[in-house]
Amino acid sequence: MLLINLFIYLGIIAAGVSGALAGIKKELDLFGVVCLCVATSLGGGIVRDLLIGKVPPAAFTDATLFLVSLGAGLLTWIFYQKIKRLNQLMIVSDAVGLGVFTAVGSSTAMSLYSGNSFLILSMGLITGIGGGVLRDIFSKEIPYVFKKEVYAIASIVGAASYIFIHGKVSETFAMYVCLFVTFAIRIIAVIFKVNFPVYREKTDMPVDQ
């Protein structure tokens, strides 16, 4: 399970950096930036653990997760001028994070409620996107995941692939499949600029008249 742990830390770092960048842009102080960083890194998992009754959530019992996120936040603060230009690296790391959080969320739910596919899918999705939703609410934005790009759908398909393959291969391998599927869909959507439809009232008005 060593490699999957490395991916988890990469996911925490990518999410944390995105939270810290949002905080700096909103002119939060250093404490606020770190809070937003940690909430983005660990918030999805905390909400998942509450929903499946795993209390206290892992984020409070394994301080390593917090420390990795804290480090990511502080380094973002220090190297802000450099990090904010690393757009492509950020997108790739973020896609890895989405994949690994989806895999961990699905796997955690499976370990407790293996018979309930809907719950497992939901927990994969909530773990995947929950941190970003919290980041946006704390920084007074409509959650990004509700507005743009194929982001959540990558997590949903990834979690579905995990459920499909679970039991047929080893647990770790199923998680890698989930991570890979989520990552691939997300990156393909970015490259080809695939977006979900948005209802445009104005363009529809002529039809109405």
Add this chain to the structure above:
Amino acid sequence: MLLINLFIYLGIIAAGVSGALAGIKKELDLFGVVCLCVATSLGGGIVRDLLIGKVPPAAFTDATLFLVSLGAGLLTWIFYQKIKRLNQLMIVSDAVGLGVFTAVGSSTAMSLYSGNSFLILSMGLITGIGGGVLRDIFSKEIPYVFKKEVYAIASIVGAASYIFIHGKVSETFAMYVCLFVTFAIRIIAVIFKVNFPVYREKTDMPVDQ
């Protein structure tokens, strides 16, 4: 319990449509509209279940609730031009939803903590208004229920009537009383435009001088 289930689905649909309409107005994409729809339909019950320790929440163990809400969201997207004009139907359905959510919330809390009236009242209210509060937070609005009209008070009086009558009649009948009381107060408030007072600083200033 067949009829009460029909009311529950009507409540989920009414809440879901209000969430989907809010999402379309905020120019969310289809995924965001569906998310807002589901959060409005099921969010109050999820928060209630977390607070009373019923995990995973019913919304994750009974996928029918989700599917009804999903259907409401998709149909709102497709028939947006028509649905957004059905103001009166929406207000009546929403009042039914408020009533049935209050009844279900009170009854769920009663089944676990029958001795604690304050908790039962709170859970009735939170189930009744929680989804709308989540909808407004996700769409970057101050919760509507904090700003306008006799909405929450209908839920509080409805829950109180449920507590008062509980044990004297059948459980189902007590829920119908709660539903009816909540619905009636809400509709009367809409018809007569009864509002709670808002503190108007400017009109008070002359008094102060």
Add this chain to the structure above:
Amino acid sequence: MLLINLFIYLGIIAAGVSGALAGIKKELDLFGVVCLCVATSLGGGIVRDLLIGKVPPAAFTDATLFLVSLGAGLLTWIFYQKIKRLNQLMIVSDAVGLGVFTAVGSSTAMSLYSGNSFLILSMGLITGIGGGVLRDIFSKEIPYVFKKEVYAIASIVGAASYIFIHGKVSETFAMYVCLFVTFAIRIIAVIFKVNFPVYREKTDMPVDQ
């Protein structure tokens, strides 16, 4: 434990008044003002209880807490013109509230998970600042605690002092130490206008060129 209870009520009142003032400024109706008041008073404790699995949260099982908060909200509404001028009294009461909430949060976590210092520290902080964060999210503001002044750090150092001293003195005395340390740091920060750094992009630009 009589005196600590008095402090708890003072904390609930101070937090409730700050919530009610925020609600009145945002032109919420009376119900909204009371909701914001109660959420600010009791929200931090509710989130803490959810995270440590203490359900239903104390705020729903001990109605006294709610009634004290409700009273504070109603009195703020009635005496708004006078209360909004009591700036210094509000700052002192708020600092007492931060201290006592941190002490209660740390102590509650200690009673369940005495071996996990990180969890205890987190619960002290979340109980201390959680209500204010909820108040700001409900009133569509970026949480104040993320933006200005040494507020959270006072709570963190206070919780750390509680953990350090716990077991060496009586529980009540350890809570008083936590309360005093938090209060003192907060008040000193206000008097000397100590702030956490904020990243100022513009002042850095010359360095970049």
